[in-house]
Amino acid sequence: xxxxxxxxxxxxxxxxxxxxxxxxxxxWISSEGPFVRQFEERFAGRVGRQQGV
Numbered sequence: 001x002x003x004x005x006x007x008x009x010x011x012x013x014x015x016x017x018x019x020x021x022x023x024x025x026x027x028w029i030s031s032e033g034p035f036v037r038q039f040e041e042r043f044a045g046r047v048g049r050q051q052g053v
Contacts, residue, residue, distance in 0.1 A: 023029050044052030 019035065023033070023035065026033075028034065040051070040053045044050060046052070
């Protein structure tokens with residue numbers, strides 16, 4: 001197979017590299033940590049609940 005057809009191209013136009021580096025530097029590379037907590041809180045607020053995840 002000589003023709004490569006990508007499934008998609010990543011869209012990295014914000015702080016993704018900075019956030020990834022912060023996760024690596026602090027050791028929070030699991031399903032816990034400040035970014036997970038922040039996501040859960042914001043998601044819950046968005047859907048109008050105390051807890052959303």
